[in-house]
Amino acid sequence: MTPKVQSVRWRIMVRLLPMLALIFIGVLYWLGENLGNALYSTNLEIARRSNMMVVNAVELSMLTDEETHSQWDRVSRKIARDETTEIQVVNIRGEALFSTDPDEGGTTYHLDDSPCSVCHENGSKQASTQTAFIHDSKDAPYQVFAAPLNNAGDCRTCHSKEGPKLGMVFVQQSLEPIHEQVRAIQIGIAIAGVIAMVLTISTIRMLLGQYLDRPLRRLVAGARAIGTGNLQHTIELSEQTELAVLADTLNASTVRLAGLQKELVEQERLAAIGETVAGLAHCLKNTLNGLRAGQYVIDRGVEKNDTEKLKTGWRVMKEGVHQVERLTSDMLYCVKERVPEREPTDPNEIIREIIDLLREMATEKEVELRAALDEEMGVEALDRTMIYRAILNLVTNAIDACTESESGDLVILRSQGTPEEIVLTVEDNGIGMSDAIQARLFTRFFSTKSSGGTGLGLSVVKKITEEHGGTLRVKSEVGKGTEFHIHLPRTTV
Amino acid sequence: MSDPKEILIVDDSETNVVFLSQIVEDIGHQFRVARNGKEANLAIEASRPDLVLLDLMMPRKSGIAVFQEMKEDPNLKEIPIIIITGASEVTGVDLRSGEESPKETYGDDIGHRFGAVLHEKLSGLTPDGFIEKPIDPTLLSEKIEELLP
Numbered sequence: 001m002t003p004k005v006q007s008v009r010w011r012i013m014v015r016l017l018p019m020l021a022l023i024f025i026g027v028l029y030w031l032g033e034n035l036g037n038a039l040y041s042t043n044l045e046i047a048r049r050s051n052m053m054v055v056n057a058v059e060l061s062m063l064t065d066e067e068t069h070s071q072w073d074r075v076s077r078k079i080a081r082d083e084t085t086e087i088q089v090v091n092i093r094g095e096a097l098f099s100t101d102p103d104e105g106g107t108t109y110h111l112d113d114s115p116c117s118v119c120h121e122n123g124s125k126q127a128s129t130q131t132a133f134i135h136d137s138k139d140a141p142y143q144v145f146a147a148p149l150n151n152a153g154d155c156r157t158c159h160s161k162e163g164p165k166l167g168m169v170f171v172q173q174s175l176e177p178i179h180e181q182v183r184a185i186q187i188g189i190a191i192a193g194v195i196a197m198v199l200t201i202s203t204i205r206m207l208l209g210q211y212l213d214r215p216l217r218r219l220v221a222g223a224r225a226i227g228t229g230n231l232q233h234t235i236e237l238s239e240q241t242e243l244a245v246l247a248d249t250l251n252a253s254t255v256r257l258a259g260l261q262k263e264l265v266e267q268e269r270l271a272a273i274g275e276t277v278a279g280l281a282h283c284l285k286n287t288l289n290g291l292r293a294g295q296y297v298i299d300r301g302v303e304k305n306d307t308e309k310l311k312t313g314w315r316v317m318k319e320g321v322h323q324v325e326r327l328t329s330d331m332l333y334c335v336k337e338r339v340p341e342r343e344p345t346d347p348n349e350i351i352r353e354i355i356d357l358l359r360e361m362a363t364e365k366e367v368e369l370r371a372a373l374d375e376e377m378g379v380e381a382l383d384r385t386m387i388y389r390a391i392l393n394l395v396t397n398a399i400d401a402c403t404e405s406e407s408g409d410l411v412i413l414r415s416q417g418t419p420e421e422i423v424l425t426v427e428d429n430g431i432g433m434s435d436a437i438q439a440r441l442f443t444r445f446f447s448t449k450s451s452g453g454t455g456l457g458l459s460v461v462k463k464i465t466e467e468h469g470g471t472l473r474v475k476s477e478v479g480k481g482t483e484f485h486i487h488l489p490r491t492t493v
Numbered sequence: 494m495s496d497p498k499e500i501l502i503v504d505d506s507e508t509n510v511v512f513l514s515q516i517v518e519d520i521g522h523q524f525r526v527a528r529n530g531k532e533a534n535l536a537i538e539a540s541r542p543d544l545v546l547l548d549l550m551m552p553r554k555s556g557i558a559v560f561q562e563m564k565e566d567p568n569l570k571e572i573p574i575i576i577i578t579g580a581s582e583v584t585g586v587d588l589r590s591g592e593e594s595p596k597e598t599y600g601d602d603i604g605h606r607f608g609a610v611l612h613e614k615l616s617g618l619t620p621d622g623f624i625e626k627p628i629d630p631t632l633l634s635e636k637i638e639e640l641l642p
Contacts, residue, residue, distance in 0.1 A: 289627035293512030316508050
């Protein structure tokens with residue numbers, strides 16, 4: 001059972017992506033924040049400097065003894081030349097003495113109101129911070145730097161009766177341009193970040209592909225090819241990594257395997273030859289015995305001028321010659337690939353012929369030959385000679401099975417036709433075959449007969465059956481008998 | 494030359510009978526023929542042979558059974574028996590594969606007990622002689638003369 005396979009590259013990427021994304025986002029966020037903060041700081045610094053300038057201007061103008069104290073007016077306006085800066089000077093009572101913003105001029109601020117409450121929490125006189133982010137009356141965002149006008153030193157000359165603080169100078173730096181910048185930077189960082197991430201991921205993907213994915217795929221394909229039997233396949237990888245070592249190892253194994261396979265095939269071939277030669281030798285031994293017998297008797301006949309002996313001897317020799325003929329014929333039969341020469345044949349006719357042929361011999365051996373034929377079977381396209389031979393072999397075997405230890409006395413030849421096939425059966429109630437014999441039944445030269453048989457009879461029957469596209473089936477029980485069924489598929493005549 | 498003895502040839506093969514009978518004739522003895530184990534029993538009963546040439550693989554009653562019976566019969570066990578056969582039948586060696594295989598019974602229990610026994614031993618009983626096919630007439634003649642002095 002193979003679990004669903006995902007590529008290594010995919011698995012790595014899937015786990016890498018979130019982590020990379022997190023890192024990127026984190027870094028970018030940090031960058032953005034810090035850049036933003038830097039900008040705000042710069043902004044604030046500008047505000048602070050401006051504020052200092054205004055404070056100095058106020059002090060200076062005070063000291064130059066001008067009644068309207070309008071020096072700071074000019075300074076402020078110069079500072080606030082661009083529209084991003086607003087300057088306000090407020091006295092201790094919250095009255096705006098001066099404002100670059102025409103709308104703010106003349107208003108009075110209260111500590112507990114916005115925007116003062118941003119730094120003066122709960123309306124306390126002491127501010128908690130010198131800088132804050134506020135929105136003005138038009139809701140525009142500003143960064144404020146506030147500095148007090150302290151009643152110190154020379155100020156006390158005129159302001160001796162007043163408190164320590166005379167007023168406040170507020171410098172407001174508009175945050176809008178900052179915000180725009182920050183946004184632009186953030187967008188820029190985001191885009192850069194995305195590009196960077198895309199590039200990183202692509203590079204990683206490409207590298208994984210080149211060094212991991214592609215070689216692995218080649219390895220898998222190679223292993224599959226070899227696994228299904230293509231031992232000529234070589235796995236070639238372009239990158240020299242451990243995977244290449246693996247590929248080389250696999251290739252070497254495959255070569256060895258191919259060699260072993262060849263060896264095995266060769267060994268089996270030799271074993272088959274050995275078996276055949278041994279079987280042949282056994283068969284020939286019996287034949288030789290017969291020929292020797294004939295020769296011996298003929299020699300005697302010639303010596304003693306005894307015609308009877310000559311006849312007997314010659315008869316025995318002829319039998320030997322026939323045996324060799326049969327053996328040669330059977331052997332050649334088993335070796336050649338034969339295509340049946342089909343012609344319309346009546347199998348029943350063949351069966352009847354064989355019964356006629358063997359009747360005398362069977363009666364001698366006290367065996368009855370019976371026919372149980374399907375007359376409706378009709379004619380079928382078969383090779384007459386081949387089928388004749390097959391049935392003949394089966395019947396002679398059956399008769400021999402009966403005579404063996406006087407075990408049986410009946411051989412039945414059956415035929416049966418169905419729309420799909422015809423079945424020709426040779427059945428005997430003879431000695432039967434044990435499982436051990438049945439296992440070797442179609443082994444060439446395997447014979448349970450001491451002499452006379454070639455051991456190829458059944459091989460021939462099987463071959464003929466299979467060459468007609470059919471199947472040969474056997475059923476046998478020791479002591480009860482044997483059935484051989486030749487199943488032949490019908491063909492369109 | 495000793496006086497002609499009676500040799501019983503037990504073999505189902507016509508060829509062998511012809512061969513063996515000629516060999517027996519050539520050494521000056523008489524012969525009778527039985528085609529199978531059953532006939533052999535009858536022949537032995539009818540007239541006691543001096544020597545038996547015995548084929549093992551025969552229908553109806555195998556030579557092994559005859560052998561066993563003769564050797565277990567006190568009256569008959571003195572009769573020398575020469576077994577004529579192909580090697581694989583006795584040694585249980587299958588020439589096709591070179592491996593030893595227990596001999597199949599073919600319905601004969603005694604034959605089954607033969608098993609993979611080597612040809613020298615037969616349940617403690619030994620054939621007096623053993624001739625392999627193809628039969629060598631000289632060898633057989635010598636053996637017969639040895640057993641029938």
